[in-house]
Amino acid sequence: MAPEIRVEGLSVWYDRQRALKDVSLNVRPGTVMALIGPSGCGKSTFLRAINRLIEESTPRARVQGHVQVGDIDVYHPSTDVNDLRRRVGMVFQLPNPFPFSIFDNVAYGPRLQGVRDGRTLRRLVENSLKQAALWDEVRGKLRRPALALSGGQQQRLCIARALAVNPDVLLMDEPTASLDPLSTSKIEELVADLRGRYTIILVTHNLRQAARISDHTAFFSNGMVIETGDTRQIFTAPREQQTEEYLTGRYED
Numbered sequence: 001m002a003p004e005i006r007v008e009g010l011s012v013w014y015d016r017q018r019a020l021k022d023v024s025l026n027v028r029p030g031t032v033m034a035l036i037g038p039s040g041c042g043k044s045t046f047l048r049a050i051n052r053l054i055e056e057s058t059p060r061a062r063v064q065g066h067v068q069v070g071d072i073d074v075y076h077p078s079t080d081v082n083d084l085r086r087r088v089g090m091v092f093q094l095p096n097p098f099p100f101s102i103f104d105n106v107a108y109g110p111r112l113q114g115v116r117d118g119r120t121l122r123r124l125v126e127n128s129l130k131q132a133a134l135w136d137e138v139r140g141k142l143r144r145p146a147l148a149l150s151g152g153q154q155q156r157l158c159i160a161r162a163l164a165v166n167p168d169v170l171l172m173d174e175p176t177a178s179l180d181p182l183s184t185s186k187i188e189e190l191v192a193d194l195r196g197r198y199t200i201i202l203v204t205h206n207l208r209q210a211a212r213i214s215d216h217t218a219f220f221s222n223g224m225v226i227e228t229g230d231t232r233q234i235f236t237a238p239r240e241q242q243t244e245e246y247l248t249g250r251y252e253d
């Protein structure tokens with residue numbers, strides 16, 4: 001079941017720099033939330049706070065506030081980070097398949113979880129590749145190296161890999177930034193398809209993409225959420241002047 005994500009009073013410090021300032025934001029179950037805003041405003045930091053990736057990449061960073069993903073209190077001392085990351089999948093800007101075969105990339109997570117049975121693995125791999133809209137292009141070639149796929153296919157493979165462990169949240173950090181227009185539209189269709197089954201947060205610099213595929217949008221600036229709401233409303237009638245300036249390109253990046 002796609003969970004609600006509730007974030008209350010989230011602040012993040014990297015050394016002395018405060019990258020997020022008391023951010024509160026809710027994402028409803030099974031919806032797509034787009035995070036937009038100028039470079040360095042804290043969008044990726046927000047995303048990485050949700051699956052506790054910040055402590056992984058920057059052990060000296062400090063996180064304060066409350067993050068709830070369904071029934072998981074993300075920063076509670078008893079929370080199992082591996083379990084959290086199984087339920088909260090992540091896709092990055094640059095496709096990052098492992099230097100293994102297509103099959104082994106998708107089977108990686110389930111194998112780590114102890115799935116050994118060949119038939120079960122084959123079924124999981126096929127289902128995940130179908131969900132990621134890649135199956136038709138790679139069936140019969142599952143033993144080929146993942147790195148031989150095109151960039152757009154690699155990104156869909158990374159989405160399949162994330163889906164293979166059966167998450168219920170997907171965090172996507174500029175997933176189409178490195179892709180050509182055709183691959184971008186495939187990923188956008190895929191996100192539209194996954195909506196409902198997963199709660200999705202998508203960071204994007206592509207405003208038209210945010211307008212096309214998100215239900216809600218949050219505009220970040222300088223570590224704060226300036227405005228959040230229905231995507232249509234944000235794009236057609238923003239309440240805040242800063243949002244309007246950003247959307248009309250008058251914002252100093």
Ligand SMILES: Nc1ncnc2c1ncn2[C@@H]1O[C@H](COP(=O)(O)OP(=O)(O)OP(=O)(O)O)[C@@H](O)[C@H]1O
Nearest residue numbers: 014019037038039040041042043044045046057058
């Ligand atoms: N690991 C880190 N160590 C120190 N400072 C960091 C680290 N990661 C991010 N920052 C700083 O925190 C601020 C927010 O960065 P973040 O990457 O979250 O912004 P962003 O909105 O995602 O930017 P972009 O759109 O360019 O990806 C920036 O000033 C950035 O330089």
